[in-house]
Amino acid sequence: MPWIQLTVSSDEAHARQLGDVLMANGAQAVTYRDGKDAPIFEPGPGEVQLWDHTLVTGLFDAELNTSAMVKRLEQVKYLGKGFQYKTDQLEDKDWEREWMDNFKPIQFASNLWVVPSWHQAPDPDAANILLDPGMAFGTGTHPTTALCLEWLARQDLQGKTVVDFGCGSGILGIAALKLGAARCVGIDIDRQALIATKENAQRNDVAERFEVYLPSEQPSLAADIVVANVLAGPLQELAPVILGYVGKAGLLCMSGVLSRQADDVMNAYRPAVQFAEVEQRDDWIMLNGQRVSG
Structure with missing residues (x-):
């Protein structure tokens, strides 16, 4: 089915209203893009933050009467x-197949892969996390998740208890369990994240060892190990809450x-944690250390 994109320039105050219109x-769908390459970092809790100059794009059936739509928007x-607006015609494609073809198995260490459900695991003997890409909770493609996965793959996890704080999709907890951890506790403020974590844990045959809580x-x-892939503000x-989960001589990532x-x-964790060297990818970093006091 062919489509038309209608993109309208808006300020931040009216972008959401325009999307609703x-x-x-x-x-059929609405997306929001930065119109001036001005990055947004860390919105506050519950805040939906957009850019000062936001491009709002609606996806319409190609039979859309563009002139009539513009007249309605003028009201x-x-x-x-x-x-200001522009229209673009989109080629008729098998968008689901196009989307799927862009995602391949990703290797994070010699013994750790994330594998979409429509692919065979490249290394059947490795710790393979079966996880399909999605926008909501993370699948390893973002540098922050990748850094944590690579760190977990370097640890001795045999028989350990792990807390996945802000578990999202459960990818970090599942990785820990696949790498030998005995138990994982996932915590998240979003009930949908907990549902996603449980579903992904079941798909990966680790649900009996993965508990989730609000x-x-x-x-x-x-x-023994706490991983928290959230944002600087909540961290x-x-x-005090996160430190409360880190046992004596436990590790924090x-x-x-x-x-x-x-x-x-x-500084929020010192002197209770002695930190190792910071690891960085793009603009993002991973902090890890060991509990030494408190």
Whole structure:
């Protein structure tokens, strides 16, 4: 089926409203893009942050009457006549196949792979995490997740208890269990993340060893290893909570931190944690260390 994209320039204050207007007028999907290459880092809890200059794109059936749509949009108060827009025709493709073809098995260490469900595992004897790509909770393609996976692959996890704080898809906890950990406890504020974690744990045959909890339900335990791939703000604010999971001489691995935020995050955990050398990929870093006090 052929499609038309209608892209409208908006300011941050009205971008979401404009997206709703496009959906109300028949858009099958709406996306938001930065119009000026101005990056956004770490929105606050519950905040949906967009760019000062945002490009809002609606995907429509190719039979869309573009002129009529523009006239309707001109009636929107914050747009008015003469608003900036562009249209693009999209080639009719098998978009599901196109999407799937872009994702291949990814190797994170000699013994650790993430494998989409439509591929065979390249190394059947490795720790293979069966996980399909998705936008919501992470599948290893982002540098922060990759750094944590590579770190886990270097650890002796045999028989260990692991806490996956902010578990998302459960990828880090599943990796730990596949690499020999005896038990993993996943914690996340999002119930949908907990559902995704349980489903992924079942797919990977580790569900019996992977428990999940909301923060209000989280158990007390002293883990051998704690991994937390969230953001710098929560890592600092929740330092007492996260430290509470790190057992005596336990290991802590944290990511979701920009290089300029490293000192602030580490200071929130000192002197209880002695940190190793910072590891960096692109603008993101991974912090890891061992509990030495407290």
